[in-house]
Amino acid sequence: MTAATDPHDLTEPGGLRPAAIDPALVRHTWRVAEPLHGMIYFVPEAHERYAALGVTGRAGYFASRAAALGPVGAEPVTAAFFNFNPRLVTAALPAAWAKASPSALLAARLDAADAALTRGLGDAVHGPEVAEAAALARRAAESAAAHPQGRPLFAAHAALPWPEPPHLILWQAQTVLREFRGDGHVAALLLAGLTGLEALVLHAASGEVPERFLRASRGWSEEQWAGTVEDLRHRGLIDGDSPVLSEAGRAQRAWIEAATDRLATPAYTILGAEGCTRLAELTRPLSRTIVAAGLLKVDSAVSYKS
Template sequence: MAAEPPAGPDPAAVRLAWRAVEPLHGLIYFASEAHERYAALGIPQPMGYFATRAAALGPVGPGPVAATFYNFNPALIARVLPAAWSRTTPAAAAAARLAAADAALTRALGEAIHGPELAEAAHLARRAAEDATAHCGGRPLFAAHAELPWPEAPHTVLWHAQTMLREFRGDGHVAALLVAGLSGLEALVMHTASGEIEERFLRISRGWSRDEWAAAVAGLRERGLLAPGPDAAALSDQGRTLRAEVEASTDRLATPAYAGIGAAGCARLAELARPLSRTVVKAGLLDPEKALAASR
């Protein structure tokens, strides 16, 4: 019998808090401020993405990054790492990422970055992120980010806390995918087959060719996880069940981080973050087409 994670709030409350805050972290993958700062360091996209997100691990090569990021083509990673470390250092890369988040949030949120709502959200998110450090086992990417220094301004504290919580959740998601017997590429195919996101963005941004993608589709169809037929991939009943199990496991594994703030804290964090995240979205800071253009 698999061991249960430490108790925390209801997984639905945790998922609500994470989703409400996530745009405030996710802008780092799309904002022009990030692309410009990475290019100034000599690590333009996609090198900048891999180097800055992996910077917490130190000057690593492609192996650990492919293992922890999980759904990227290892060949794509090998084209940029460890080459990035001949151009910059992990410390400089991490600093550039934080500076980009600072600038992008300042541009999007304006005076709201000085407001009491953001300060309260930062306090709640930081408490959850710090509580999560008691559960580093099996979470290498989170553990590495947990050793980075905390910034001072509330909006960057909120960004850094959500970065840690995202990697905490992500490490748990990888564990759930491994238990489900899904490779990173297969997980991407299953995601697009759910209808929640289009194939083009995930396939191109993760570095997979059409042939590699098609082979993964065929393999999942053979396993009964995708509906048969020549049309676009769609989940079968078995595939929907497996994907729901993976998501439920991911939610459950994320709950220990939020035990300290509890269900009430999760609800309050979501309430505080939701209007801030909407502002970021309306400002156009999560446009996938801009991210694809920057990586070419």
Template structure:
């Protein structure tokens, strides 16, 4: 088998990501978590960590990486006293089902394209499961049972591929010497996502954010100013992290080969567009 270009793995993941990522924004999820009794950010932390079982806050802090530990401790382990992990996982899958049905409609849900996309993504996710080393959040999620319907197979597969890549990204950030908040400040400096959105949604104070920015500025990675960009050194460091992340994701997608990855991009692109056009990715804005 020819070696897969890391850029193809990145494109396949990015194209399909809305299919998974919508679960963090849709009302179908928020309403169901609230019905279980989960409040505030409990739904997010508990639903994503439930594959671990009722773990303590430290395991979630470690694997989620860039959230303020105080924000995690406000949700975990209290969430497990409100709802059992298996009930939260079932609720999350029900929410994904309802949201994807709303976005895709019956024709796309029942289409051969949906079934083919699900099959390709599942092959990649199952291939990733042969390489769980050093990927705790992925490994725990990979032990969950597969759903039956194609749109849920696709959603679960992309969930696994997202966590596989995410665990590799955390490893690259650690090797580069960045803390969670420093990684966020560097991300904000690219201009892709606003600093205030990243700071607020991850629970960091302005003082904590400014202190992290000062450390990066002292290290020559960040420019000066109210909304600083990356220096040349900063861009090089971030590029190194992204390249290592791409490389670490390749084992999941090698089984598909270049042609399979291209076909997954084609099929998932249509489904992701339906998700976005239905308004399922409602990214929070800065206050």
């Protein structure tokens, strides 16, 4: 295959169009702010509010995140979430909708975000930095709404009404931006020819996230995981007994991340380099405070437990 026809080549004709803003800056901006959204999957405030509606355990995660799609069944959620064992999703949906409506779960999620951010940020939750960050993040999220094609989970969240308090605007904007990036990431994984489980195994082999968390939280058995490790070893993407990424595996992951970054750029182009830099400057101390307050303790996540 020549470089001009290689679908993994992001610079040649037929690849992705040139980015209007540095994709590395886009990734940095998203990553710095991500704890402000990601904490919702781990904080007790969320689990308690879902449980009050009768939706407990892993079902709370699936139902609350999928609620923007409406009372859908397991199949579209399995497709959109990508790397979860379908049996795990089927155990949660559509049964959760018999206990709580999507609108009730969305309200519970927003209320949990309010309580958790207030607890984690303290007086800073009402500070001018949060208000300025919220305005920038909302601008990016609303700009992304012009690019819904191929991004169903993002589009569903982008259609939700905006809350009024700045800290909740910031949380919702980062949620929308996360799903925008996530849908693009799924597209990159599919183009790379990976299944959800294969993507998880390669992620673990990179050393960035422990295998134990990825396997257990996504509902894959040791046997399924081990079989996929062998398949990827035969394909030359991983080496060793640990396992670790091979040179080819590292190259593939680098391409996937680069493609994900480029696919995320339409959301942030409106901010420009200056706006992205400012958003990162504003959210960095907020995210650090969230982490220091223990709002991202992985082992506290209900979805992690069997």
